[in-house]
Amino acid sequence: MINNIATPSFNNSYDIAIIGAGPAGMSAAITATKAGARVVVLDDKPRSGGQIYRNVDASPLAKPAVLGADYLKGSEITAAFKRCSAEHISSVNVWHAGDNGELLFSLEGETQRLTARQIIVATGAMERPFPIPGWHLPGVMSAGSAQVMLKSDGLVRDGAVFAGTGPLLYLIVAQYLRLGVKVKALVDTTPKQNYLSSMSEITGAMSAPGMLIKGLGLMNEIRKSDTKVYRFAEGLEVQGEDACKSLSFSISGSKHEIVTEHVFLHQGVIPNLNMTQALGLKHTWCEQQLCWTPETDNWGQSSQGVIAVAGDSSGIVGAESAAAMGRICALRQLVNIGLITEQQADHEAAADLRFMRKQQHFRRFIDRLYRPLDQHRKPTNDQTVVCRCEERTVKDLKQGFALGGREPNQLKSQTRCGMGPCQGRMCGHTVSELLAEWRNEPVADVGYYRLRSPMRLVTLQELSRFTNLTPVSTVDRASSGTSDSDVEANKEQELAQ
Amino acid sequence: MTTHKSEVLVIGGGIQGSSTAYHLAKRGVSVRVLEKDTVSRHASGVNAGGVRLLGRNLAEVELSKTAMERWQQLDDELDADTGFRARSLINIAADETDMETLRSREQQMHELGYFHEVMLDQHELRERLPHVAQHCIGGVVSEQDGYAIPFHSTQAFRIAAERIGAIFCEGEQVQSIRKVGDSWLVATETQKYQAEHLVNCAGAWADLISVMIGDNVPMSYSAPMLMITARMPHFATPVVGAVSRPLSFKQFENGTVLIGGGAKGFADRANNTTRLDYSLLASGAHHAIEFFPIMKTACINRMWSGLEAYMPDNLPVIGKSIRADKAYHAFAFSAHGFQLGPVIGEVLADLITEGESRFDLEPFRVNRYERKVL
Numbered sequence: 063m064i065n066n067i068a069t070p071s072f073n074n075s076y077d078i079a080i081i082g083a084g085p086a087g088m089s090a091a092i093t094a095t096k097a098g099a100r101v102v103v104l105d106d107k108p109r110s111g112g113q114i115y116r117n118v119d120a121s122p123l124a125k126p127a128v129l130g131a132d133y134l135k136g137s138e139i140t141a142a143f144k145r146c147s148a149e150h151i152s153s154v155n156v157w158h159a160g161d162n163g164e165l166l167f168s169l170e171g172e173t174q175r176l177t178a179r180q181i182i183v184a185t186g187a188m189e190r191p192f193p194i195p196g197w198h199l200p201g202v203m204s205a206g207s208a209q210v211m212l213k214s215d216g217l218v219r220d221g222a223v224f225a226g227t228g229p230l231l232y233l234i235v236a237q238y239l240r241l242g243v244k245v246k247a248l249v250d251t252t253p254k255q256n257y258l259s260s261m262s263e264i265t266g267a268m269s270a271p272g273m274l275i276k277g278l279g280l281m282n283e284i285r286k287s288d289t290k291v292y293r294f295a296e297g298l299e300v301q302g303e304d305a306c307k308s309l310s311f312s313i314s315g316s317k318h319e320i321v322t323e324h325v326f327l328h329q330g331v332i333p334n335l336n337m338t339q340a341l342g343l344k345h346t347w348c349e350q351q352l353c354w355t356p357e358t359d360n361w362g363q364s365s366q367g368v369i370a371v372a373g374d375s376s377g378i379v380g381a382e383s384a385a386a387m388g389r390i391c392a393l394r395q396l397v398n399i400g401l402i403t404e405q406q407a408d409h410e411a412a413a414d415l416r417f418m419r420k421q422q423h424f425r426r427f428i429d430r431l432y433r434p435l436d437q438h439r440k441p442t443n444d445q446t447v448v449c450r451c452e453e454r455t456v457k458d459l460k461q462g463f464a465l466g467g468r469e470p471n472q473l474k475s476q477t478r479c480g481m482g483p484c485q486g487r488m489c490g491h492t493v494s495e496l497l498a499e500w501r502n503e504p505v506a507d508v509g510y511y512r513l514r515s516p517m518r519l520v521t522l523q524e525l526s527r528f529t530n531l532t533p534v535s536t537v538d539r540a541s542s543g544t545s546d547s548d549v550e551a552n553k554e555q556e557l558a559q
Numbered sequence: 560m561t562t563h564k565s566e567v568l569v570i571g572g573g574i575q576g577s578s579t580a581y582h583l584a585k586r587g588v589s590v591r592v593l594e595k596d597t598v599s600r601h602a603s604g605v606n607a608g609g610v611r612l613l614g615r616n617l618a619e620v621e622l623s624k625t626a627m628e629r630w631q632q633l634d635d636e637l638d639a640d641t642g643f644r645a646r647s648l649i650n651i652a653a654d655e656t657d658m659e660t661l662r663s664r665e666q667q668m669h670e671l672g673y674f675h676e677v678m679l680d681q682h683e684l685r686e687r688l689p690h691v692a693q694h695c696i697g698g699v700v701s702e703q704d705g706y707a708i709p710f711h712s713t714q715a716f717r718i719a720a721e722r723i724g725a726i727f728c729e730g731e732q733v734q735s736i737r738k739v740g741d742s743w744l745v746a747t748e749t750q751k752y753q754a755e756h757l758v759n760c761a762g763a764w765a766d767l768i769s770v771m772i773g774d775n776v777p778m779s780y781s782a783p784m785l786m787i788t789a790r791m792p793h794f795a796t797p798v799v800g801a802v803s804r805p806l807s808f809k810q811f812e813n814g815t816v817l818i819g820g821g822a823k824g825f826a827d828r829a830n831n832t833t834r835l836d837y838s839l840l841a842s843g844a845h846h847a848i849e850f851f852p853i854m855k856t857a858c859i860n861r862m863w864s865g866l867e868a869y870m871p872d873n874l875p876v877i878g879k880s881i882r883a884d885k886a887y888h889a890f891a892f893s894a895h896g897f898q899l900g901p902v903i904g905e906v907l908a909d910l911i912t913e914g915e916s917r918f919d920l921e922p923f924r925v926n927r928y929e930r931k932v933l
Contacts, residue, residue, distance in 0.1 A: 158837060166837055173841065342832070466714065472597060475604060475710035483789050483860050515835065519789060519858035522818075526844035528837075 074532040076102045077399050078392070079165055079178030080148070081156050081337065084112020085381045086373025087184035088139050090388035091148040097401045099392075100533050101148040102176065104167060106518075108153050110140050112186055113206070114381045122216035128240035129213070130233070132276075132381070139385065149534055157516035159183070159341055161366045168520055172527040180368050180395040183338055183356075184388060187331040187374035190353070191488050192226065194438060196300025197327060198447045205328035209234045218243045222324035223309050225249035225298060228432045231328040232280040239287045247290040247320050249311055251329065251435055254294055260431035266423030273424055292318065296435060300325055329434035333375045336485050339513040341369060347506040350429050351378055352439065353491060354510050360415065362391035370395060378429075383421045386414035440495050448496070449489040451482020459493070463500055470494060470511050483519055486511045560751055565591040565726070567911060568745055568754035570733055570768050573603035574709070574897060575889045576760035577716035578904025580725040581637075586912055590725045591752065592717075593745070595732035595764070596831065599713035602762055603897065605865035607785055607807065607819040608709045609798060610898045613648045613676055613701035614664075618874060618922035620673060622902050625918075627703050629901035639715035642708030644812070648798040649679065649687060651850060652697040657802040661699050675701050690794045690853045698802070706798055706809050709897055716900070733761075736771040738883060756911050757886045763828050763866035765876075765890030773882035774925045777871055778891050782826040782833035782864035783819070784840055788857040790814030795851070806846045816857060818847055821894065824864045833864040869893040877903065877923040879910060887911065888925050 078094050080087045083105035094101045103110075111118050115136025118126070127134065143150075151169070158166035163177045189206045196202065205224055211217040212234075223246050224235050231248075238245050260267075267274050284291060295311040301319070302308070310319040332353035339345065344357040344365035355377040362370040370391040373384030393407040441448065444457035458477050459467075467473030470480070470493050479493060480486035486493075490511050498505040567583055569576045572594030583590040594600075610630055615623045629636075630643055652658045661678055668676055679698045684691060687700070717727055731747040736757070738744070743757040761768040766778040791814050798809040805820040822839040840862060847854050870876060873893040880886035887910055889903050896903075909916045 160834070164837075173837075175837075465718070466598075469597075475599075476714070481861070483858070485861075514861055514863045515837075516859055516862060519860060521855065522788070522844045522848055522857045522859060523855040525837075525841050525859060526848055528841045 074177075074530075075163070076100050076176060076178040076533055077401075078102075078180045078182060078395050079104065079163075079176065080182045080184060081105075081159065081165070082112065082184035082186055082373070082375070083107070083110040083143070083150065083152070084114060084184060084186050084373060084384065085136075085139060086186075086384040086388035086391075087112070087182065088143040088388065089385040090182050090184065090372055090392040092142055092146045093389045093392035094396060095146040095148050097396045099396060099399065099401055102178065102533070103148050103150045104154055104156050104165065105150070105152050106155050110143050110150065110152070111136055113210070115140060116210065116213040122214070129237055155518040155520075156337070157518045157520045159337055161341060161369060163368060166515070168524045171524055172529050173520070173524050174529050174531045176531040179399055180370070182362075182370045182372055182388070182391050182395065183341070183375055184372045184384075185334050185337050185375045187378055188334045188487060189328060190330045190332045190434065190439075191492055192327040192329055192438060193441045193446055193448055193492050194298045194300065194327075195443050195446050196302060196306065198450050199300055199302050199306045200304070201302070201306030201323045202300050202325045202327065205231050205234050205326040206331075208326045209237070212237065219324045220244050221246045221322060222326055223247045223249060223320050223322045224326045224328070225251065225295070225309060225311075226328040227252040227434060228328055228330040229277055229280070229428065230331065232277070232284060234326070234328075235289070236280045236283045239283065239289065245287075245289045246322050247292060248284060249292045249295045249298070249309065249320070251295050251298065251438065252293070252432060253296070253435060256431050256433055260427055263423070263427035263430050267427035269420055270424040296437065298438060329438055330432055331374065331378055332491060333377060334487070335490065335510070336487060336513060336517045338364070338371055338375060339510060340515055340517055341366065343369065343371070345510060347494075347504070348377060350426065352433065353377075354494070360390075361394035361411075362387055363394060368398070379418070379421065379425065383418050386417050390414050390418075439492065440499055441492070448492050449479040449482065451484050451488070452478045452480075454479040454489075456496075459496065460500075463497070468497065468501060469509055470497065473497065474511060480511050485513060485517065562744075562751040562753045563591065564753045565589045566754060567591070567756040567758060568593065568743060568752055569758040569760055570745075571760035571762055571765070571890075572598035572717065572727060572729065573601065573760060573762050574599070574713045574716060574900035575603075575892075575903045576758070577713055577720060578900045579758055579760060579889070579907045580727070580904075581716045581720035581723075582904040582908035583911065584720050584723040584725040586908060588908075588912065590720075591754070592725065592727045593731040593733060593747065593752065594727060594729045597729050598717050598727055599710050602865040602867045603713045604710040605785075605863060606709045606867075606894070606897050607809070607817055608642075608706045608897065609648075609807070609809070609819075609895075610643060610705050610707050611648055611701070611798070611895065612704055612898070613699065613800075614650060616874060617671070619899070620671075622899055622906070622918055624675070626899050626902035630707070630898070631703070633712075633715075633901055637715045637719040639711070639718060641712040641715050643705060643712070644707070645703055645705040646797050646809070647687075647700055647702045648704035648800065649684070649698050649700045650800040650802050651684065651688075651691065651695045651806075652699075652802050653695055653804060653850075655696070658697050660802055661697070665699075675703065677702070687797055688795060688799065690851055692850050692852060695850065700797070704798060706811075712897075712900070716904070733768060733771070736768070743886070755885060758907055758911075759886070759888045760890060762890060763826070763868045765868055765888070769888060769890075769925065772880055772886045774880050774888070775929075776876060776891075776925055777928050778868050778876075780826050780828055780866055780868050782824040783867055783894050784822050784824045784835055784843075784862065784864040786818050786840060786843075786859050786862040788816040788818070788854075789860045791816060791857050794853050799850075801846075801850065804846050804850070805843060806850055808847060815860070816854070818843060820846065826866050828866050831866075833866060835862055835864060867892075867894050871928065875899075875923055876925045877906060878920040878925065881924070881926045
């Protein structure tokens with residue numbers, strides 16, 4: 063008799079698993095737990111906050127205020143996140159996520175497995191690779207890594223040269239200067255024509271005047287210091303045989319060279335694709351941001367029904383929009399698992415959806431203004447390293463292309479480019495764009511690597527020990543049912559943050 | 560619409576199809592290969608690369624021995640780098656039962672006049688594999704065995720074949736096959752092809768092609784799983800297997816270790832994809848550590864699987880079609896066809912140009928599972 067079949071209880075499974083505890087992941091968890099969902103949040107860092115609010119509640123700096131008001135604001139959301147009932151599993155690398163709701167991660171030398179009915183990927187962004195001659199040499203780092211060292215360990219480098227373009231670059235230079243660290247030079251690669259072309263989006267910029275003013279403030283701060291600023295630089299090359307000796311570049315035809323052992327490069331951020339690609343989600347090439355992004359609807363739902371993507375891993379949106387997106391994704395998934403109605407979700411998401419639409423205008427302006435130079439994304443020098451793990455140069459790739467490696471996976475099999483431990487993070491976009499150029503076809507037709515788990519290295523011993531993880535407590539839904547007004551009140555409180 | 564004509568049409572651009580095209584082109588036969596995705600996209604490009612004569616089913620030994628001779632000079636013949644390295648292959652005996660299995664196999668092989676499998680005692684095993692676990696008491700070695708890089712090997716056949724006139728058409732999925740008069744007429748979504756001879760090397764999709772030709776076959780398909788580590792210090796020169804445990808690995812020159820063992824994931828051939836079974840991979844990891852404790856800290860860099868075809872007896876289908884004239888099969892190599900690639904092309908070229916092969920193909924006939932109706 064069909065009536066005798068028990069309803070699946072999902073007692074050993076989570077309702078929602080969230081990967082990443084940055085602004086998007088944390089706000090998704092807060093929203094979902096308020097509605098009574100069993101939520102688990104997995105994050106690779108010891109503390110919640112993500113990259114942007116890294117260590118905000120445990121800064122090694124005497125005066126964390128030098129990192130800026132935007133950073134300090136993060137402590138509000140991390141506090142709210144700690145108060146919510148989500149299980150937070152920190153310092154773990156999720157190395158596999160499946161569209162069947164399976165998550166595998168390493169914890170204390172073992173592989174833990176859990177299942178969730180819905181998954182929110184909120185793995186954030188990474189810095190866009192900067193494949194110029196010498197970028198692989200010791201002494202060259204990304205500016206973001208310099209900031210990580212600053213935020214987590216209070217470490218800085220005196221006399222470094224910062225080079226590239228984008229708001230994060232100026233922010234980090236300003237943070238260095240506020241700490242009294244000497245910055246040898248800022249080599250700005252934002253080209254003149256970007257200032258002109260971004261003017262068509264100026265109305266968008268004006269839609270978020272606060273952001274604009276913040277940006278101008280940073281530039282003023284840098285100009286007022288004695289840091290030498292070079293504008294409109296191009297043709298960047300790091301010189302040196304075994305280590306960085308200097309940075310050379312040209313400005314309207316005249317050559318410059320700055321002697322330094324430390325170069326911090328940055329030309330914007332792109333979504334961290336490893337998880338969304340390994341999940342097999344559909345991706346499209348975003349011409350505005352020059353990166354691959356997972357296809358999502360307004361609610362962050364991906365091409366796979368049970369998986370949503372929130373925050374910068376869905377395309378670069380910034381911290382505030384990421385938080386809004388986290389809430390929106392959570393609301394949709396609460397509908398999917400039947401904890402709230404569609405009407406409730408529509409109602410509660412309205413303000414966030416409006417906010418995000420508005421932010422998109424501003425984003426178009428930023429993306430236009432800080433669009434990185436073609437020559438710094440698509441290396442032409444034969445000796446430039448594209449794949450750092452396997453040390454494959456432009457020349458190696460050209461040879462692979464000539465032998466039939468016309469699409470990223472064939473080229474990978476042919477040359478080993480992208481086969482190393484970073485799983486193609488550092489070369490994937492470069493390869494897509496180079497192949498598009500060589501084939502004279504749109505990047506969208508070239509595609510990206512087919513990725514596989516593990517998304518992070520996992521030891522054989524960790525893999526060999528397999529444990530299932532189930533929710534700590536089963537939520538009593540009857541008593542935690544949330545009324546409309548409760549949710550509304552909570553919502554306002556959140557927005558106020 | 561023009562019909563593309565050739566003497567032979569090969570369906571499937573894996574190592575068997577590419578090798579067949581090469582051997583036919585070498586004899587001056589016009590040949591065209593239809594590949595539904597890209598050449599060596601599936602099992603031929605992503606397998607473990609084992610070039611193994613050791614432990615072959617008796618029906619396959621002659622083919623495998625000839626293939627092994629070809630491998631020793633394949634790079635020169637194809638003017639390419641297949642990555643082939645003769646490193647020997649050792650199957651480890653973990654207990655007395657394993658040793659007994661090896662002794663009776665040795666006796667059988669000697670009676671048939673085969674002496675390429677040589678037993679090792681514990682001391683000899685440890686000399687060749689210093690890091691093997693204490694409990695391993697012996698093994699068997701085949702000296703000529705080794706590995707090659709599958710993608711490069713398959714591409715090497717393709718490029719060599721193209722150089723002498725073979726044509727490869729990628730992205731051409733066969734939709735229909737008809738025999739009209741003396742000609743095979745094959746249609747893909749946008750193209751029509753005509754040939755006198757038709758060869759089915761369609762791997763995990765070969766049963767579908769076989770049915771279109773007229774031969775029913777109880778083929779299945781699956782997704783054998785592999786994983787590879789990041790570089791680690793050199794610790795094993797031979798390729799390693801085990802007599803009765805699902806263990807198989809090889810350390811490449813760059814230090815990475817490829818671990819197989821036959822555990823299978825889930826195959827979804829309609830969508831060209833596979834799904835891995837991580838709990839099975841976990842037990843594979845367990846076996847690797849049990850036999851080689853040094854691998855405890857090895858870091859797994861990638862895990863994957865390819866779509867592979869199997870017959871119930873784990874032997875391939877090789878030979879002429881039963882139902883149709885001038886049609887030939889070579890598929891369902893059941894996860895050990897890569898090594899045979901160089902010789903299979905010769906066999907099919909012989910069947911097409913000479914009408915027969917010097918090898919006994921009886922155990923591989925396509926209708927070996929057909930029963931008489933009572």
